[in-house]
Each structure stands twice: as C-alpha cells, then as structure tokens.
Amino acid sequence: MEKRRLYIGLDIGTKYAMVSYCMEGMSEPETVSKVAGSEIYQIPQLLCKREGLGQWFYGEEAAQMAKGSAGLLLDSLYVRAGKREEVMLEGQKYSYLELFTLFVKKLLTLPAKLDPNVAVEQLVITTEALNRENMELFSAVMEKLDITPGHFSVIDYPESFYYYAMSQKRELWLHHVELFDYRKSDLKYVSLERNEKSIPQVITLKEHNFGPLSGDKDTDFYNAASSAFGKRIISAVYLVGDGFDGEWMQKSLQYICGGRRVFLGKNLYAKGASYAASVLGGIRPWNFVYMGENALKFNVSLKVRDKGNLAFYSLLSAGENWYEAKGECEILLSGSAEIDFWLQEADSREARIDTLELTDLPERPDKMTRLRITAKPLTDQKVKVVIRDLGFGEIYKSSDKTWEYEMET
Numbered sequence: 001m002e003k004r005r006l007y008i009g010l011d012i013g014t015k016y017a018m019v020s021y022c023m024e025g026m027s028e029p030e031t032v033s034k035v036a037g038s039e040i041y042q043i044p045q046l047l048c049k050r051e052g053l054g055q056w057f058y059g060e061e062a063a064q065m066a067k068g069s070a071g072l073l074l075d076s077l078y079v080r081a082g083k084r085e086e087v088m089l090e091g092q093k094y095s096y097l098e099l100f101t102l103f104v105k106k107l108l109t110l111p112a113k114l115d116p117n118v119a120v121e122q123l124v125i126t127t128e129a130l131n132r133e134n135m136e137l138f139s140a141v142m143e144k145l146d147i148t149p150g151h152f153s154v155i156d157y158p159e160s161f162y163y164y165a166m167s168q169k170r171e172l173w174l175h176h177v178e179l180f181d182y183r184k185s186d187l188k189y190v191s192l193e194r195n196e197k198s199i200p201q202v203i204t205l206k207e208h209n210f211g212p213l214s215g216d217k218d219t220d221f222y223n224a225a226s227s228a229f230g231k232r233i234i235s236a237v238y239l240v241g242d243g244f245d246g247e248w249m250q251k252s253l254q255y256i257c258g259g260r261r262v263f264l265g266k267n268l269y270a271k272g273a274s275y276a277a278s279v280l281g282g283i284r285p286w287n288f289v290y291m292g293e294n295a296l297k298f299n300v301s302l303k304v305r306d307k308g309n310l311a312f313y314s315l316l317s318a319g320e321n322w323y324e325a326k327g328e329c330e331i332l333l334s335g336s337a338e339i340d341f342w343l344q345e346a347d348s349r350e351a352r353i354d355t356l357e358l359t360d361l362p363e364r365p366d367k368m369t370r371l372r373i374t375a376k377p378l379t380d381q382k383v384k385v386v387i388r389d390l391g392f393g394e395i396y397k398s399s400d401k402t403w404e405y406e407m408e409t
Contacts, residue, residue: 003117003118003119004023004024004115004117004118004119005023005024005118005119005120005121005122005281005283006021006022006023006111006112006118006119006120006121007021007022007023007029007121007122007274007277007278007281007283008020008021008108008111008120008122008123008124008273008274008277009021009029009123009124009125009126009160009269009270009271009272009273009274009275009276009277010104010107010108010123010124010125010126010270010273011126011127011160011267011269011270011273012078012125012126012127013045013078013127013128013183014045014076014078014079014128015044015045015075015076016042016043016044016045017042017043017045017078017103017107018031018041018042018043018266018267018269018270019031019032019041019043019107019108019110019111019270020032020267020270020271020273020274021111021274022274022275022277022278023118024283028167028271028275029270029271029274029275029278031267031270031271032110032111034059034060034061034110041266041267041270042266043058043059043060043107044059044060044062044063044075045075045076045077045078045103046058046059046060046062046063046066046073046074046075046077047062047073047074047077047099047102047103048061048062048063048065048066048071048072048073048074049071049072049089049090050065050071051071051090052090056102056106057071058102058103058106062074072089074087074096074099077096077099077100077103078100078127080096080099080100081095081096081097081099081100081101081137081141082133082134082137083096084096084097087099097137097140097141097144098144100137100141101140101141101144101145104141104145105145108120108123108145120147120151121151121277121281122151122152122153122277122278122280122281123142123147123151123152123153123277124152124153124154124155124273124274124276124277124280125138125152125153125154125155125273126154126155126156126157126159126160126269126270126272126273126276127154127156127157128156128157129156129157130154130155130156130294130321130323132323134154135154135323135324138152138154149324153276153277153280153321153324154321154323154324155273155276155294155321156292156293156294157181157269158190158205158207158292158293159272159276159290159292159294159295159321160268160269160270160272160273160276161179161190161192161205161238161268161269161272162192162203162205162272162288162290162292163272163273163275163276163279164238164268164269164271164272164275165177165179165192165236165238165272166203166288167272167275167284168236171235172235172236172261173192173194173235173236174235175232175233175234175235176191176192176193176232176233176234176235177191177192177234177235177236177237177238178190178191178192178228178229178234178236178237178238179191179192179237179238179239179240179268180221180224180225180237180238180239180240180244181240181241182213182239182240182241182242182243182244183240183241183242183243184241184243185212186209186210186211186212187209187210187211187212187213187220187221187224187243188207188208188209188210189207189208189209189210189224189228190205190206190207190208191205191206191207191208191228192204192205193205193206194288195347198289198346198347200286200287200288200289201287201288201289202288202289202291202346202347203288203289203290203291204291204292205292208228210224213243217248217249218248218249218250218251218252219251219252221249221252222251222252222255225252225255225256226255234260235260235261236260236261236262236263237256237260237261237262237263238262238263238264238265238268239262239263239264239265240265240266240268240269241266242266244264289318289319289346290319291318291319291346291347293380294321294322294323294380295318295319295320295321295322295380296316296317296318296319296320296321296322296325296377296380296383297318297345297346297380297381297409298318298343298344298345298346298381298409299314299316299317299318299342299343299344299345299346300314300315300316300327300341300342300343300375300383300385300407301313301314301315301341301342301344301351302315302329302331302339302340302341302342302373303340303342304331305334312342313329314327315327315328315329315341315373315375316375316377316383318344318345318346319346320377322377322379322380323377325376325377326374326375326376327373327374327375327376328372328373328374328375329372329373330370330371330372330373330390331370331371331373332367332368332369332370332371333358333367333369333370333371334366334367335366337357337358337359337361338355338356338357338358339355339356339358339371339373339387340353340354340355341353341354341355341356341385341407343407343409345409354405354407356385356387356403356405358371358387358389358401358403359403360401361389361399361401362389362396362399364392364396368392368395368396369389369391369392369396370389370390370391370392371387371388371389371390372387372388372390373385373386373387374386374387374388378406379408381408381409382406382407382408383406383407383408384404384405384406385404385405385406385407386402386403386404387402387403387404387405388400388401388402389401389402
C-alpha cells in the first residue's frame with residue numbers, strides 16, 4: 001500500500017516545540033498533542049537517557065524520568081546545539097547537535113503514531129528569527145536525518161504568520177490582518193498588507209515592538225492596539241502566546257473585538273509552517289508572493305531561445321528565502337561573448353538589464369560554447385553570479401575560466 005504523504009510544520013522555540021501536520025484532503029493542519037484528547041501542544045525541549053540503557057525519553061516524559069533519578073535531564077537543546085556544546089553521560093561524550101537531532105527525529109514520529117501508513121513529504125521548520133548560524137544548524141540536522149534540501153525549508157515566525165493568514169477564508173484577509181505576539185516580556189505587533197494590483201499579489205509585513213506591558217496590562221494593551229489599528233479596516237486579529245493567558249483583558253478585548261474577527265491560540269506558527277509545507281509540496285494552490293525580511297527582493301532571469309522560441313528562464317525568484325535560494329543552468333552561447341541578466345522587482349513591470357562581458361573567452365564557432373551559470377543571493381538585495389566555461393564536449397575543451405559578478409537592485 002502506498003503511504004500517504006505528510007506535510008509537517010515544526011515550531012522550534014528556545015524552550016518548547018510544537019508539531020502540526022496536514023495531508024491531501026485535510027482542510028487545515030492539525031496540531032499534535034502528546035496527551036491524548038488535550039490541547040497541550042507545547043513539548044518541552046528536554047531529553048533524558050535512562051541510566052545503564054540506550055533508552056531516551058523526551059518532553060514531559062524526560063522531566064518525569066529525571067525526577068525519579070533514573071537519568072540526567074538535558075534541556076535547551078536548540079540553544080545548546082547552536083552553541084555546539086557537548087555533555088558527558090555515563091563516560092560517553094555527546095554533542096548537543098546529536099541530541100537536538102534525536103529530539104527532532106522523535107517529534108517527526110508523532111503524526112505517524114496517529115496513522116502508521118504515512119511518510120514525510122515536506123518539512124518546514126519555523127523559528128523566531130533566521131540567521132546564518134541557525135540555518136547551518138538546521139541543515140546539519142536535516143542531513144543527519146537524511147532529509148534532502150528539496151524536502152525541507154526554514155522560515156521565521158512572521159513568514160509563518162503570512163502562510164497561516166493567507167490560507168484562511170477570503171473574508172479573513174480581505175482587508176488588513178493583524179497579529180499580536182505576547183510570548184515573552186515584550187508585546188510584538190505584525191500588520192499584514194497586500195498589493196491587490198500586482199500579479200501574483202505581493203504580501204508585506206510591518207513589525208513593531210511595543211515593549212513590556214506595565215502593571216495595568218489591560219490599559220497598556222488597549223493603548224497599543226488602538227495606536228496600531230488607527231482608522232484602518234481590519235478583517236482579523238490573531239493573539240499568540242502565553243502572555244494572553246488569564247482573564248486580564250477586559251477593555252482591550254472589547255475594543256479589539258469591535259467589528260473584527262479575533263482568534264486566540266498558541267499553535268499559529270506551527271500551523272503556518274504546515275501550511276507552508278503543503279504550498280511548497282504543491283498540494284495547495286498559491287497566488288501570493290511574500291516580501292519579508294528574508295525574502296529575495298527581485299527576480300533574476302535570462303532571455304533564452306528554447307526550441308526556436310524566445311523565453312525567459314528564471315534563475316531566482318523574488319520571495320524566495322535568500323538563505324536557501326540558488327539558481328543554476330547550462331546554456332549554449334550564441335552571438336557576442338556577453339550574458340544579459342534581467343532584474344525585476346516583485347511589484348514592478350519594469351526590468352533592468354545587467355550585462356556581463358566574458359572577457360578572454362576562447363574564440364569558437366557560434367553555439368559551440370557551453371556555460372554553466374550559478375546564482376546565489378548574498379543578501380536579500382544582492383546576488384552573486386558565477387559563470388564557468390565548460391567548452392563543448394570533446395570538440396572544444398573547457399578553458400576552466402570563470403567570471404564572477406555581483407548585482408543588486
């Protein structure tokens with residue numbers, strides 16, 4: 001029997017993790033709880049190895065095992081793995097990279113426990129912020145788990161919110177969509193806006209940190225919300241985080257709910273990552289481009305002749321995560337020893353042409369020079385292009401010449 005394909009979203013915080021998944025035919029992702037029938041979705045980032053045995057426990061079970069003095073409790077796995085820390089257990093050294101990998105592996109088994117006839121098709125990890133260090137960490141974890149780059153991606157919380165919000169019914173994103181994140185001491189705010197004139201529609205997020213709420217949190221939150229909303233028409237408001245627990249919201253909640261749909265929960269980012277996995281996996285139609293902090297801000301294309309017809313070949317697309325994006329192709333050079341790159345911002349119909357001259361390229365007959373072109377972003381607004389002369393088979397040997405060029409908007 002062919003296994004059903006899983007599209008998993010993992011929310012990896014500093015202390016907890018959450019798992020959401022979806023499959024074809026599901027209207028929305030489900031978040032997994034280790035406690036049957038409960039909505040306790042946060043899984044503590046804990047591991048405990050049972051003394052004298054090769055048995056590992058994770059999450060709340062690890063905490064319970066350590067309380068019984070049956071093993072040493074290991075916490076903050078993601079943070080410690082990022083610092084490349086190590087620990088000695090029963091005379092054996094373990095790297096936190098190995099331990100964090102084991103924790104992630106156990107998380108990925110949770111959906112399979114609900115239905116054993118499934119396999120991970122696409123995995124998206126979401127975390128608070130992206131940088132070179134945690135991208136390298138997640139890539140190392142995926143390599144150890146034999147999950148290839150085409151089947152996983154890493155996004156930050158704002159992008160996860162984007163996938164979540166734009167996966168809802170149209171009436172929930174017809175106008176502005178707002179998010180308040182109160183997981184730590186600071187109240188953070190994200191406003192989602194879309195350009196209805198662009199095709200596909202370009203989505204941008206505006207972020208603001210209101211800082212910590214004072215002793216009168218209700219009044220502070222009311223003031224923050226009224227300042228953020230202004231006179232704009234807002235379709236939906238999402239409240240995320242432990243900070244909203246309790247019954248302290250009175251005046252503020254009454255104001256926020258005035259003519260707006262309001263949703264409160266803790267698993268939005270995990271669900272957003274699962275929505276992202278289904279989009280990247282090709283089972284969910286998508287007509288939007290996200291222009292966030294980590295999104296490449298412009299398209300890079302080549303004008304080529306394919307079977308006699310002129311067409312544009314896309315090397316890099318605006319909206320791709322610039323940490324992960326890479327474009328590569330091989331072409332036969334025709335005409336002068338120059339390559340034209342077409343650069344176009346996501347919300348513009350105008351393109352700029354950057355021309356790279358291939359100096360000292362050996363003279364050969366037309367279409368007898370094969371070139372490999374590789375494009376890799378250096379930032380969200382700068383791309384490095386490397387062109388290598390491959391020659392033409394046995395007829396014309398490669399000169400091993402390479403040309404490098406940086407382009408930016």
